[in-house]
Every structure is written in C-alpha cells, then in structure tokens.
Amino acid sequence: MPDILPNPAAAAPPSPVLQVESLTLAFGGVRALSGVGFEVAPGSITAVIGPNGAGKTSLFNTISGFYRPGAGRVLFEGRDITTLPAPQRARLGLARSFQNIALFRGMTVLDNIKLGRHAHLRSNVFDALLYLGRARREEAELRREVEERIIDFLEIDHIRHAPVSALPYGLQKRVEMARALAMQPRVLMLDEPVAGMNREETEDMARFILDVRDEWGVTVLMVEHDMGMVMDLSDHVVVLNFGQVIAQGAPAAVQADPEVIRAYLGAGDVAALRDRLRGAATTAAQA
Numbered sequence: 001m002p003d004i005l006p007n008p009a010a011a012a013p014p015s016p017v018l019q020v021e022s023l024t025l026a027f028g029g030v031r032a033l034s035g036v037g038f039e040v041a042p043g044s045i046t047a048v049i050g051p052n053g054a055g056k057t058s059l060f061n062t063i064s065g066f067y068r069p070g071a072g073r074v075l076f077e078g079r080d081i082t083t084l085p086a087p088q089r090a091r092l093g094l095a096r097s098f099q100n101i102a103l104f105r106g107m108t109v110l111d112n113i114k115l116g117r118h119a120h121l122r123s124n125v126f127d128a129l130l131y132l133g134r135a136r137r138e139e140a141e142l143r144r145e146v147e148e149r150i151i152d153f154l155e156i157d158h159i160r161h162a163p164v165s166a167l168p169y170g171l172q173k174r175v176e177m178a179r180a181l182a183m184q185p186r187v188l189m190l191d192e193p194v195a196g197m198n199r200e201e202t203e204d205m206a207r208f209i210l211d212v213r214d215e216w217g218v219t220v221l222m223v224e225h226d227m228g229m230v231m232d233l234s235d236h237v238v239v240l241n242f243g244q245v246i247a248q249g250a251p252a253a254v255q256a257d258p259e260v261i262r263a264y265l266g267a268g269d270v271a272a273l274r275d276r277l278r279g280a281a282t283t284a285a286q287a
C-alpha cells in the first residue's frame with residue numbers, strides 16, 4: 001500500500017468544455033447524424049474528420065445552433081444549450097467560422113472584425129450595423145484593445161483598411177478567424193480553416209490555430225480535410241462516417257484504426273492511404 005494515497009481530485013480529468021451527447025439529425029429521409037457523442041477537453045484542439053457527406057457540417061451546425069437536433073444534447077461548460085439560438089451560444093463563448101467565407105466583402109477588414117464583436121453583443125447584424133454608428137466611448141476603448149490585439153496576433157495590420165474583396169483567399173480566411181476571435185470565445189469552432197489554401201497559407205493558419213490555443217487559452221474544435229494538419233495539430237480526433245462516430249482518440253491511434261482506413265478508402269488500397277496519412281503527418285511536422 002502506498003504511503004500517500006492519490007488525491008482523486010488531482011487525478012480526475014478536467015471537465016469537458018463541450019459535451020455532445022447522442023445527437024441525431026435528419027433531413028427528410030436522410031439521417032445526417034445518428035447518436036453522435038464526444039467530448040471536448042478545455043484547452044484542447046479537437047478535430048472532426050470524415051469522408052464527404054459523413055455529417056461534419058451537420059454536426060457543426062447543430063453544435064453552433066443553426067440546426068435543432070431530433071434527439072440528443074449539446075452541453076457547453078456543463079449547461080444544456082441544445083435549444084439555445086445561435087447568437088446566444090455565441091454570447092456564451094462559442095464562436096465559429098464558416099466553410100465558405102462569410103465576410104462582408106465590400107467592407108474593410110477592420111469593419112468586419114468590429115462587426116464580429118457587435119454581432120456578439122447585438123441580436124442580429126442589422127442591430128450591429130446600427131450600433132456601430134453610436135458606439136459608447138468606454139466600450140469603444142475596450143473594443144479597440146481587443147481589435148488591436150487580434151490584428152497584431154494575426155499579422156493583418158497592413159490590410160486593416162483594405163476591402164475584404166481585394167484580398168487573397170488565405171488572408172480572407174484569416175480575417176474570418178479574426179472576426180470570430182473578436183467575440184472573445186472560450187471555444188472557437190473552425191469549419192475547414194485551410195480548405196483551398198496553398199502550402200504557405202496552410203502553414204500560417206496552422207501556426208495561428210496553435211497560438212490561439214497556447215497563447216489565448218481558447219479551446220479549438222475544427223472540421224478539416226487536410227489530414228497532415230489534423231494529425232499534426234490535434235489532441236483528439238473524432239471520425240464520422242455516415243453520420244456516426246466510427247472512431248475517436250489520439251491522432252496516431254485514429255490514423256491506424258482499420259475502420260477509419262476503410263471508411264476513407266472503401267475497398268481501395270489501404271497501404272497507399274496509410275502511406276499518405278503518414279507522409280502528410282511527417283511533412284506537416286517538418287514544416
């Protein structure tokens with residue numbers, strides 16, 4: 001018998017910041033999600049992956065409040081938010097970006113970031129636009145501080161007054177992340193953050209995602225197709241196929257899971273996929 005008994009509180013894992021329990025979602029006859037469950041640990045980077053049509057976007061939309069599940073629950077910091085409208089979830093600290101950039105393209109980078117902040121405070125974007133014109137002084141101060149920190153962090157100072165439409169794709173994605181950060185979230189949901197990016201843009205974004213977690217203490221939940229990035233960045237990977245969780249765990253374990261390999265390849269060449277996954281992970285790690 002050991003001299004000192006282990007302290008159960010110290011040994012207990014931290015409570016999850018986000019809990020997804022048995023989510024089910026259907027579109028007519030199509031079951032987009034069936035009994036999906038997983039947890040997101042505070043301070044982690046968790047990735048949801050899966051082949052096309054697996055249910056990743058449906059899951060993201062259900063967690064962020066754009067879809068109401070047929071069954072199951074979503075808990076944020078222990079609170080049941082399943083029926084809470086999306087803006088209220090954002091106000092609680094659950095912010096997201098979108099697969100297809102959802103910025104106001106005619107507006108400047110800075111105004112988009114400001115709107116992120118005010119969309120958070122106000123019930124809709126039109127209120128937010130009105131509010132921009134009559135922002136209170138003290139609040140403006142605080143807001144400016146947050147904005148400056150974000151602009152500095154994401155290295156977008158040189159484009160702050162540029163219209164979003166004039167920017168290359170990679171920078172637009174970065175601005176979208178800036179807008180989500182302006183909501184000062186505790187959990188940041190990123191929908192395909194590096195989709196369509198070249199290698200350099202991808203590496204930049206990967207660095208920002210790590211820094212958001214490490215320097216800002218924001219928990220990250222992302223959907224991403226880029227295997228190299230997922231395997232390199234994530235602490236926990238959840239794999240969906242046909243609306244169900246077929247595997248979850250540490251990247252290395254998930255990567256080696258035969259069911260995951262089958263899901264991605266069907267009856268194809270398993271060895272080739274293994275090589276590709278390993279290669280991608282190695283390349284990303286070397287970058």
Ligand SMILES: Nc1ncnc2c1ncn2[C@@H]1O[C@H](COP(=O)(O)OP(=O)(O)OP(=O)(O)O)[C@@H](O)[C@H]1O
Nearest residue numbers: 027030031032050051052053054055056057058059
């Ligand atoms: N609005 C919708 N109406 C009807 N069916 C939908 C809708 N959205 C998704 N689906 C269906 O639900 C299933 C899951 O789709 P979802 O877009 O969530 O998958 P995904 O994993 O995000 O795919 P991708 O990687 O291609 O973005 C698919 O069969 C899809 O056709």
